[in-house]
Amino acid sequence: MEVDKGKGEAEETRKVAEADRDTVTLKSSDGKLFEVSKEAAARLSTVLAGMIAGGSIDDNGTDLKQIGSEALENVVDYCNKHANSIPSAALISSSISFNTAPFKEPEEWERKFVDRLSHDALFDLVEAANFLGMERLLDVTCHKISEMMKGKSPDQIREVFNIKNDYTKEELEEIRQELAWAFYDD
Amino acid sequence: MEPEAARQRSCPVASVLDNDHLLEVILHSLDSPTWLVRAALVSTRWLRGARASNPDLLTRFRERCPPRIIALHSAPDGHIAVPVPPELATAARLVCQTLASSYYVCDCLDGRLLVGNDDDDDTYDVRRLLHSKPERRRPSPPKSMSVSFSSMPGKPKCYRERILRLLDCEDNSHDDTSCVCFYLAYNSVELCFVLRDTISVREVCGHLNVEKWEPDDGDTAPVEVVLVGDDAEFVIFNIVASEIVCCMQVRNRVVEKISRLFAWRPCSPDRRPPLLLLSLGPSVVRSGAAPPRAAAACPASTMKPPTAATRDASGSNSGSSASKRRLFLEPVLPVNTSTLPPTATPGSRRSRASQDLGLCRQGPCPVASVLGDDNLLAEILHRLDSPTWLVRAALVSTRWLSSASNPDFLRRFRERCPPRILALCLAEHGEFQVPGPPELAAAARRALATLARSDVRDGLNGRLLVEIDDGDPVTYNTYAIRSLLHLARDRPLPSPPNSISGSLVRGGFGRCQCRFLRLLECEDNGGDDISCVCFDLAYDSVELCVEFSILRSGVWGAQHCPVTEFRQDTMDTLGAQMLLVGSKFYMMTTLGYILGLDLTTASFFTVQLPDELLNNRTLKFSRAQDFGLYLVGAKGFQLCVWHSDGVGQFVLVDTISVREACGHLNVRKWKPHDGCRAPVKVALVGDNAEFMMFDIVASAIVCCMQVRNRVVEKVAERVLLHKKTFRPITMVWPPIFPVRDKEVKNSESSYP
Structure with missing residues (x-):
């Protein structure tokens, strides 16, 4: 664990951390420190929960080399917002059915949270959520990306996400004919 | 960090407007035919976008902005102007001019007007509602045709039974002056109606300050429907007690007062229609430009600028346009962003592109690394929530196809998004479409077409x-x-x-x-x-x-x-x-x-059967995925779902409260009069009990419920389902993706 002790910011954060044991300090790949409620971190992230339980949390900033500061800021932001949000009544009452895996639509604030992110920030956040085992955040961000695909043609999706078309013309034509109902221009 | 896409393009305005789809979205939100016509004149490409190269847009545009009423024509009194938004004022003036010089109007269809003649009862003119300049064109109108009554079949004595109506000329086999002359013959036609919508007049008219709602004598109906527009896009109704006539846009429930009920009464004995309605739709756009058929026939790709995105390009030109785009993007394409998971060797294979651009990023491009991770890609595809979007995504690349066609993935997808019911086949009434999401409309149309001429x-x-x-x-x-x-x-x-x-x-x-x-x-x-x-x-x-x-x-x-x-x-x-x-x-x-x-x-x-269901006559069962059975029965307002492996006992797996699930439907009456009949009857259960249809007996409403999320939609009135033999036509699952020869070889190398 590398700790940049010379940094004023770090010491300041550590003081706060010592004063209030309810938080954990996380360090991004570029050395910035963020603080998040221990309870929220443990509840939302399986990886952080494991680290907290296993005692591998560093008071000077747990190093998360995989996550850039922007993404980590969003992660922390999400954790804080999640702690403050009251789940809407509609979501609680919608009972889970017998024949399906339970899943919840993103709530209003979660939609707003991902809507304001830039293209790159959104995908960075997906990676961070994946790395930290944050199921709900992964759910919300993936949902947002799928929203970006819905209603688009393959061409548009390729364009939006910059993907190389490696189908042959014949293959495309075959699939389009087989599944013509998925295209409105039939 | 700027989005990847924006970095590659110098001018965001041009890049947005060069994207046909975005352009279409923008055109779609113009909200008035006037603005649409003006936008279409910006350039030929915009005209193509607005016009018949995608009738889809016009359909959707119409859904968003249905034709407005511009004027009412009432038989003895001429026309009444109706309040319109300012951008339609010119159109309204033109219409009123056309009407002013008409003796009487027999019919009006999409901007064509069939008018009778002042001095000669046997001649009629077809006019264009927004084109005519009556003073000049009257003598030899190029866009109208005089029809002599004497050349029509039948006897002139049948005068009062004669009705002329314009003919829809959609299939181009008729010219736009085609019309039909009817001599009335009485006939009963059996029609099936499906309840689609219920609207509370009091609610939608809340802003109108109606003084009086209930008529004095309690017998008269308080609301009279005067007229319904094509596609039920608007409804004109009369609030009897206050004599207010309102027009409602059904789509968004916006109600405007049109006039007090005065001169006109329904069913005037005069042969002229008592009330006629003139509306303005996107057909104006079509009439202003070349005929849509010709445009559709000309290949769209020839005039397209090479950088323009092709929306839903057909297979024949998608290859070429894709290759053009690839060339165009080559210099900034992130090379070797790799399919490695994000945790592996960050930075070691940093993309040449991001180095060139001086980006201070540690890892590869986040979009590529997220979509390059098979697990994350599956998570994203899993949330597409409709087979239509899944199929489209599968066409993005062979790697996406193999993700989407993975059996495990398809099983999970089905759990989240079970096949929808598309249509119902009724033994003697043919088939009818069940309301569903727009992205399945094409599939439902196909399904209905398949069902023709067969039982x-x-x-x-x-x-x-x-x-x-x-x-x-x-x-x-x-x-x-x-x-x-x-x-x-x-x-x-x-x-x-x-x-x-x-x-x-x-x-x-x-x-x-x-x-x-x-x-x-x-x-x-x-x-x-x-x-x-x-x-x-x-x-x-x-x-x-x-x-x-x-x-x-x-x-x-x-x-x-x-x-x-x-x-x-x-x-x-x-x-x-x-x-x-x-x-x-x-x-x-x-x-x-x-x-x-x-x-x-x-x-x-x-x-x-479970003991509690022994005397229950409304049980229905369905297939379960494991070759077992699901059994659904109603107990009062509870729907109970049982499961059995097909041989052993049934086990209760779910209980659903119908009243709770149907809370949003404004059901008027829950309990049947006689109190002995079951209030809810199960009509049909889908495979895996993924959906079920049931009948709320007292209100004669048939609903369809997605069991997964308890979403209930009204499907039909019960009258339709009296017959015992009806079957659901459900969406096919899974989509049959063709097996590719090169699948095994290529699976590793498809991401750039």
Whole structure:
């Protein structure tokens, strides 16, 4: 664990951390420190929960080399917002059915949270959520990306996400004919 | 960090407007035909975007912004202008001018106007609503045609029974002055209506300060519907007590006061229509430009700038446009962003592109690394929530295809998004579409087209067993297998063997016989998809004989005739639900059990019904994925779902409150008058109990519920479902993705 002790910011954060044991300090790949409620971190992230339980949390900033500061800021932001949000009544009452895996639509604030992110920030956040085992955040961000695909043609999706078309013309034509109902221009 | 896309483009405005889809979205949100026409004149490309190259846009535009009423025409009094938004004021003025010089208006259709003549009763003009300059064109109008009444069939004496109406000229086989002359003949036509919407007048008219709602004498209806626009896009109604006539845009429930009810009364004895309505729709755009057919015929790609994105490009030009785009993007394409998971070797294979751009990023491009991770890609595709979007995404690249066609993935996708019901086939009323999401509309249309000229006998995941009914005596009583979403040719079945069981049933008194065919699941992949079973039931009050023969590889197998003692009313047997699940045939009885027949051993068995359902007559069962059964019954306002492996006891797995789930439907009445009938009846249960249809008896409403999320939609009025024989046509699942030859070789290298 590398700790940049010379940094004023770090010491300041550590003081706060010592004063209030309810938080954990996380360090991004570029050395910035963020603080998040221990309870929220443990509840939302399986990886952080494991680290907290296993005692591998560093008071000077747990190093998360995989996550850039922007993404980590969003992660922390999400954790804080999640702690403050009251789940809407509609979501609680919608009972889970017998024949399906339970899943919840993103709530209003979660939609707003991902809507304001830039293209790159959104995908960075997906990676961070994946790395930290944050199921709900992964759910919300993936949902947002799928929203970006819905209603688009393959061409548009390729364009939006910059993907190389490696189908042959014949293959495309075959699939389009087989599944013509998925295209409105039939 | 700026989005990847923005970094590559110098001018965001140009790049947005060069994208046909975005342009379309922008045009779509223009909200008035006036603005649309103006935008279409910006450039030829915009005209193509706005016009017939995608009638889709016009359809959607119309959905968002349905034609407005511009004026009312009332027989003796001429026209009444109706308040319109300022951008339509010019159009309204033109319309009023046209109307002012008309003696009377017989009909109006999409901007064409059929008008009678002042001095000669037997001549009519067809005018264009927004084009005519009456003073100049009247003598020899190029856009109108005079029709002499004397040349029409019939006797001039039938004067009062004559009605002229404009003809829709959608298919171009008629010119735009085509019209029809009717001589009234009385006839009753049977129509099926499906309840689609319920609107509270008091609610939508809240802002109008209506002084009085209830008429003095309590008998008159408080609201009168005066007129309904095409596609029910608007409704004009009269609030009787206050004599206010309102017009409502059905789409968004916006109500405007039109006028007080004064001169005009419905049903004037005069032959002229008492009230006529003139509306303005996107057809204006079409009429201003070249005919849509010609535009559709000319290849869209020839005039397209090479950088423009092709929306839903057809296979023939998608290759070329894709390669152009690839060339165009080459310099900034992130090379070697790799399919490695994000945790592996960050930075070591940093993209050349991001180095060139001086980006201070540690890892590879986040978009590529997220979409390059198979697990994350599957998570994202999993949330597409509609087979339509999944199929489109599968066409993005071969890697996405292999993700989307993974059986495990498809199973999870189905859990989240079970196949929807597309249509219902009713025995004597034909089929009708069930309301569904717009992205399945194309599939539903296809399904309906497939169902034409046939009686559907069975349906199993996109395979239909139909009895041909095309009026040709040669095909009478023949069966065929049809594929639901493909308009390919039928695969005819060899005619089933003759029944031999007639003599096997002992009783002989009151004996009934019936024959039906059922599709056989071809779960083992080896079975061909025209496999089916022919059943001949012979039964009386003593015994039941089920004779069956299985069609495999195009040949009907040997007939088996197991007999069982089966004491129940023959009428009950006639109406019982029967279902073939795997190799087991199930039949509902009123004896407290479901009678099963194992086709492999030709032996009967029974599945006991749960005790609490013994006297319940509205039970329905359906297939379960594991070859078991789901059983759904109503207890009061509770729907109970049981599951069985198909042999053993039923176990209660779910209970649903109908009142709670239907809370949003404004059901007027829940309990039936007589108090003894069940308030809720199960009409139909989908495979895996993924959806169920039930009937709220007291209000005669039939609803369809997605069991997964308890979302309930109103489907129809019960009248439709009185007949016992109706079957659902559901979406095919999974989508059949073609197997690619190179799949194995290419799976690693498809991401750039």
